[in-house]
Amino acid sequence: MASMKVRVYVTLSVEPANRHSEAMRSSASSRTDDKASVSVFTAKGDSRTLVAEFTVPKARQMDVVDRIVQEFEDFVPDAIDFSASFPRSEADERKAKRASERAKAKRAAAREARKDPAYRCFICGKRTKLVKTECCGRWICDDEHKYQLFSYARNSCHRNHRRFTLCAYHYDNGHKGDWKTCPKCRDDFKDELEMFVWYGTNEYNWEKLPDPPAYMPTTCAKCGKVIRLSDGGYSHGKDGYLCGSCMPNPFA
Ligand SMILES: [Zn+2]
Ligand SMILES: [Zn+2]
Numbered sequence: 001m002a003s004m005k006v007r008v009y010v011t012l013s014v015e016p017a018n019r020h021s022e023a024m025r026s027s028a029s030s031r032t033d034d035k036a037s038v039s040v041f042t043a044k045g046d047s048r049t050l051v052a053e054f055t056v057p058k059a060r061q062m063d064v065v066d067r068i069v070q071e072f073e074d075f076v077p078d079a080i081d082f083s084a085s086f087p088r089s090e091a092d093e094r095k096a097k098r099a100s101e102r103a104k105a106k107r108a109a110a111r112e113a114r115k116d117p118a119y120r121c122f123i124c125g126k127r128t129k130l131v132k133t134e135c136c137g138r139w140i141c142d143d144e145h146k147y148q149l150f151s152y153a154r155n156s157c158h159r160n161h162r163r164f165t166l167c168a169y170h171y172d173n174g175h176k177g178d179w180k181t182c183p184k185c186r187d188d189f190k191d192e193l194e195m196f197v198w199y200g201t202n203e204y205n206w207e208k209l210p211d212p213p214a215y216m217p218t219t220c221a222k223c224g225k226v227i228r229l230s231d232g233g234y235s236h237g238k239d240g241y242l243c244g245s246c247m248p249n250p251f252a
């Protein structure tokens with residue numbers, strides 16, 4: 001059965017003598033699962049406090065602490081104060097140390113990064129929890145987890161740049177050179193110039209397409225209303241684009 005270490009601190013009204021140490025030892029021995037683990041010593045910097053260290057069967061600390069301390073209260077003479085602590089095992093100690101070193105390194109890296117005036121999401125301006133974009137190597141919110149699948153919400157800076165910019169499109173499709181002058185990007189969107197312009201100039205870019213080409217606004221084939229393609233809420237079929245009011249109701 002697994003054990004855990006416990007330390008019981010007993011403060012005396014007198015300088016400790018042999019009978020106090022003996023009482024500490026026998027109290028510890030009656031509670032331990034391993035008599036060889038028992039050691040009794042004087043607390044550092046406090047000659048009137050004796051410490052008994054020993055192992056007990058692993059349990060919730062709050063469930064066992066009273067019973068352990070009670071034993072000392074009953075048997076150690078001249079005692080005026082009691083407390084207990086549960087020091088971590090060496091393995092736990094090492095694990096905790098490694099975790100804290102990792103956290104420290106992460107904080108240091110974040111601190112270092114924050115000194116960089118460019119450490120700021122180029123979309124929303126936030127200065128915490130950022131990553132660099134793969135496409136253009138700029139700081140941006142590390143927030144893809146905020147996006148809920150199929151919600152179409154635009155609350156994630158990272159996703160907005162990745163999904164709605166030519167910068168990311170150009171990179172994802174392995175095009176060469178600068179996206180702003182890329183003939184392939186331009187060609188891929190030749191039938192959707194409006195989207196090309198939007199992808200190149202919307203607020204999810206840190207650098208915008210200079211001199212975006214003029215395009216004819218998209219209009220509803222039925223009522224003639226202008227449709228903003230980037231806003232969604234339209235249909236596109238053999239008759240062209242239909243606005244939200246004219247498109248057939250899929251639930252009808
Ligand atoms: Zn952001
Ligand atoms: Zn980019």
Ligand SMILES: [Zn+2]
Nearest residue numbers: 170175182185
């Ligand atoms: Zn391209």
Ligand SMILES: [Zn+2]
Nearest residue numbers: 220223243246
């Ligand atoms: Zn319409």
